[in-house]
Amino acid sequence: MEDKKLKSNWFSCLMGYAEGSKGKLWASVVLSVVSIVSGIVPYYCVYKMIEEFIAGTAGMKLLFVWSLAALAAYAVKVLFFGLSTAFSHNAAYNILEQLRLRVTDRFMHAPLGDVTQHSIGEIKNVIVDKIENIEPPLAHMVPEGAGHVVLPVVSLIVLAVIDWRVALASLITLPLSFICMALTFKISGKNFVKYNESNAAMSSAIVEYIEGIEVIKAFGREGTSYEKFSKAITDYRQFVIRWLSSTWVTMKLAFALFPSTLLGTLPVGLLLCYSGAITPAETALCVMMSMSMVGSLAKLEVFSEGIREMQYTVENLQQFLTMPELTEPVQAAQLNGHDIQLTSVHFSYTGEQKDEVLHGIDLILPQGSFTALVGPSGGGKSTVAKLIARFWDVTGGKIEIGGVDVRSMTLKQLADTVSFVAQDNFLFRCSLLENIRLGNPEASDKEVYAAAKAAQCDEFISKLENGYNTPAGEAGKRLSGGEKQRITIARMILKNAPVVILDEATAFTDPENENKIQRSIAALAKGKTLLVIAHRLSTIKNADNIVLLKNGRIEAQGKQAELLRSSALYADMWKAHIGAKAWAVSVSGKEVSADV
Numbered sequence: 001m002e003d004k005k006l007k008s009n010w011f012s013c014l015m016g017y018a019e020g021s022k023g024k025l026w027a028s029v030v031l032s033v034v035s036i037v038s039g040i041v042p043y044y045c046v047y048k049m050i051e052e053f054i055a056g057t058a059g060m061k062l063l064f065v066w067s068l069a070a071l072a073a074y075a076v077k078v079l080f081f082g083l084s085t086a087f088s089h090n091a092a093y094n095i096l097e098q099l100r101l102r103v104t105d106r107f108m109h110a111p112l113g114d115v116t117q118h119s120i121g122e123i124k125n126v127i128v129d130k131i132e133n134i135e136p137p138l139a140h141m142v143p144e145g146a147g148h149v150v151l152p153v154v155s156l157i158v159l160a161v162i163d164w165r166v167a168l169a170s171l172i173t174l175p176l177s178f179i180c181m182a183l184t185f186k187i188s189g190k191n192f193v194k195y196n197e198s199n200a201a202m203s204s205a206i207v208e209y210i211e212g213i214e215v216i217k218a219f220g221r222e223g224t225s226y227e228k229f230s231k232a233i234t235d236y237r238q239f240v241i242r243w244l245s246s247t248w249v250t251m252k253l254a255f256a257l258f259p260s261t262l263l264g265t266l267p268v269g270l271l272l273c274y275s276g277a278i279t280p281a282e283t284a285l286c287v288m289m290s291m292s293m294v295g296s297l298a299k300l301e302v303f304s305e306g307i308r309e310m311q312y313t314v315e316n317l318q319q320f321l322t323m324p325e326l327t328e329p330v331q332a333a334q335l336n337g338h339d340i341q342l343t344s345v346h347f348s349y350t351g352e353q354k355d356e357v358l359h360g361i362d363l364i365l366p367q368g369s370f371t372a373l374v375g376p377s378g379g380g381k382s383t384v385a386k387l388i389a390r391f392w393d394v395t396g397g398k399i400e401i402g403g404v405d406v407r408s409m410t411l412k413q414l415a416d417t418v419s420f421v422a423q424d425n426f427l428f429r430c431s432l433l434e435n436i437r438l439g440n441p442e443a444s445d446k447e448v449y450a451a452a453k454a455a456q457c458d459e460f461i462s463k464l465e466n467g468y469n470t471p472a473g474e475a476g477k478r479l480s481g482g483e484k485q486r487i488t489i490a491r492m493i494l495k496n497a498p499v500v501i502l503d504e505a506t507a508f509t510d511p512e513n514e515n516k517i518q519r520s521i522a523a524l525a526k527g528k529t530l531l532v533i534a535h536r537l538s539t540i541k542n543a544d545n546i547v548l549l550k551n552g553r554i555e556a557q558g559k560q561a562e563l564l565r566s567s568a569l570y571a572d573m574w575k576a577h578i579g580a581k582a583w584a585v586s587v588s589g590k591e592v593s594a595d596v
């Protein structure tokens with residue numbers, strides 16, 4: 001319903017983001033109208049000069065005065081136009097900024113699933129390119145458009161004052177050009193949605209190609225990713241050429257006919273002059289007035305294209321601007337400790353019951369305890385962890401922290417309460433020092449170093465040429481996955497949230513790395529409610545509670561010794577793990593320890 005309202009009102013939706021810039025927009029409109037109307041004054045001055053000349057009353061002084069008046073009017077036109085565009089560009093970039101901030105803000109407050117259903121390419125295309133495309137029509141169309149509407153109207157009034165027949169004659173080509181324009185809009189409008197889709201598909205393919213360049217290089221250009229990439233580019237070219245060709249004739253005709261005011265004005269003006277109905281000077285003014293309309297009408301035609309593009313872009317943007325947001329209370333809730341309790345939690349990523357992946361999870365994680373989630377791949381471990389951090393909302397049941405439903409906590413409160421360390425540790429484009437400091441922007445350098453030490457990062461960071469000041473991008477290429485995860489853990493140590501959720505990385509299984517990660521996790525988890533999604537059972541064998549998840553249900557839970565006795569599945573997983581671990585240790589050339 002709201003979406004529909006916005007769609008029918010795309011311009012007011014856009015102006016809704018002009019908060020603080022409306023004054024500038026109005027000023028630019030007024031300045032532009034004055035500028036464009038001033039452009040007519042020199043024509044009037046020339047008319048007066050011709051009139052005086054024909055009447056034989058034109059002295060040097062009079063000609064000088066009219067020339068000066070024409071020059072002054074022209075100066076006003078140039079100056080006011082400059083001021084108008086300065087104001088309009090300022091206002092347009094403010095609106096672009098507001099739109100970009102609003103879309104990114106929506107992403108922050110929307111469920112993660114709604115954000116990730118759009119590809120990075122599509123999102124980049126909308127936030128960067130599409131929004132940027134609004135600027136030229138917005139900065140020029142609004143102020144100049146008003147002036148270019150006023151000018152033909154004033155010119156037409158002047159023509160009508162001279163002789164109504166000449167005014168009418170100036171409009172002779174309009175009906176035909178309107179028909180051609182309507183046809184152009186009809187043909188091209190149908191394809192605008194497809195154009196957006198084709199453009200988004202190309203952007204997605206390019207981003208995917210660049211992101212996956214390592215894999216593509218490994219598999220050669222023949223891989224499907226390269227084919228997808230080149231196909232998207234070819235499709236886009238073919239589509240745009242076809243689209244432009246389909247409107248070429250009608251568009252060119254409309255562009256040619258619309259401003260052809262002279263086609264009627266000149267013969268009718270000459271006839272009227274010949275018959276004595278208007279003077280030769282008035283005939284000259286009629287010609288000049290007609291010509292002054294040409295530029296404005298041509299501009300209006302170009303603007304009409306810009307308006308349509310802007311309309312489609314804003315409508316396209318509305319799917320992001322109206323994304324559903326996670327509800328949150330205005331005020332932070334009062335938590336009673338940091339126990340976590342899941343009560344009959346059901347969840348489906350699509351919201352449909354047939355796709356349910358969690359089927360009634362009941363689980364308690366007492367404050368300060370260490371809980372591990374284990375089980376076969378696809379059993380729902382990551383889903384449970386992400387629901388606690390409220391990346392999504394449960395579709396049934398509830399999750400409470402300190403006795404408060406996570407939906408009743410503000411998003412900031414939840415973010416401050418829960419530290420989530422994912423497998424794919426993301427480092428931002430800033431120094432390693434700043435990457436760690438993200439956990440607590442107030443932290444001093446000393447505190448950052450202490451956190452890095454506790455997370456076992458100090459040693460490898462010190463070995464880098466620029467140490468903590470190494471840019472993460474540069475260092476990222478040299479750091480191992482385990483080292484990156486320890487940097488993320490250092491960030492979380494600094495954050496010091498009472499609940500820690502850790503998706504244990506699967507890839508870094510060499511014993512030395514594992515040992516360091518274990519020590520860094522121990523530093524992070526001290527006194528916290530800790531939940532670990534475990535892929536290597538040896539890392540969680542001392543957990544207070546090991547929860548075995550299978551097919552979205554809790555199959556068994558308890559301490560390691562209990563589970564080994566009560567759950568055949570866990571016992572099998574443990575045996576398989578011991579075997580793999582022994583193999584990994586023997587490959588690394590060390591003795592196999594009995595205590596895995």
Ligand SMILES: Nc1ncnc2c1ncn2[C@@H]1O[C@H](COP(=O)(O)OP(=O)(O)OP(=O)(O)O)[C@@H](O)[C@H]1O
Nearest residue numbers: 113349350357375376377378379380381382383384
């Ligand atoms: N974003 C998503 N959209 C739709 N389905 C998803 C999504 N993420 C996971 N799933 C599905 O939910 C189920 C549980 O996945 P989940 O990642 O929670 O399992 P897991 O136990 O953590 O697996 P693994 O050990 O392989 O990481 C799987 O069937 C998976 O395909």
